[in-house]
Amino acid sequence: GENVEQHPSTLSVQEGDSAVIKCTYSDSASNYFPWYKQELGKRPQLIIDIRSNVGEKKDQRIAVTLNKTAKHFSLHITETQPEDSAVYFCAAISSGGYNKLIFGAGTRLAVHP
Amino acid sequence: DAGVTQSPTHLIKTRGQQVTLRCSPKSGHDTVSWYQQALGQGPQFIFQYYEEEERQRGNFPDRFSGHQFPNYSSELNVNALLLGDSALYLCASSLARGASTDTQYFGPGTRLTVL
DSSP states (O other), X not given: OOOEEEEOSEEEXXXXXXXXXXXXXXXXXXXXXXXXXXXXXXXXEEEEEEETTOSEEEETTEEEEEETTTTEEEEEEOSOOGGGOEEEEEEEEOTXXXXXXXXXXXXXXXXXX | OOOOEEEOSEEEEOTXXXXXXXXXXXXXXXXXXXXXXXXXXXXXXXXXXXXXXXXXXXXXXXXXXXXXXTTSOEEEEEOSOXXXXXXXXXXXXXXXXXXXXXXXXXXXXXXXXXX
16 A cells, blocks of 8 residues: 655754655655654644655755655755754655645654754 | 634543534635644544545545535544544645645644543
């Protein structure tokens, strides 16, 4: 069935370091991959997304790369700050259409000052 | 421009009871999806409503049902509540554009506790 695996489950970095979170997906027809940040007790917020017609997208300190052949995509955060601490979820859209998102299990990122 | 809103924010019910959760989509959006997020896990897709009809459903029992109104707002109903239904219920709105779809924006969620 449809599945998205996310690693690592927890990530601890020092302020200023880079953080990388990796996801793999099973449905080769998936064509949209968003990343959400969820702070404790708050809603998931979209931070960046990528569609299958591009291999990389960047927005200030955040970038996402996509390898369709290998069916994996990654989130890169550079120059991490304490406010980046949160749970990050990757997701892939189901090829069944209609915007059904399949989420990874999440990565808890802790940025230490 | 109002974002996605949900009510109530918290709810406590006992086993066997029924619950109704509500969602108003972001202005201009016409599609509402519902997700269940258990503690420490990623959101799981329940179902999606478009043009007042359920058009896709995840692996949830028939105890979970929904509705979409002409103003695009939506309700999620859960009957015969089980302890395992305790979770954060998230609503996400988007704009359907024919075969392609737009970004989903989430509401703040309703925290349901079943005792």
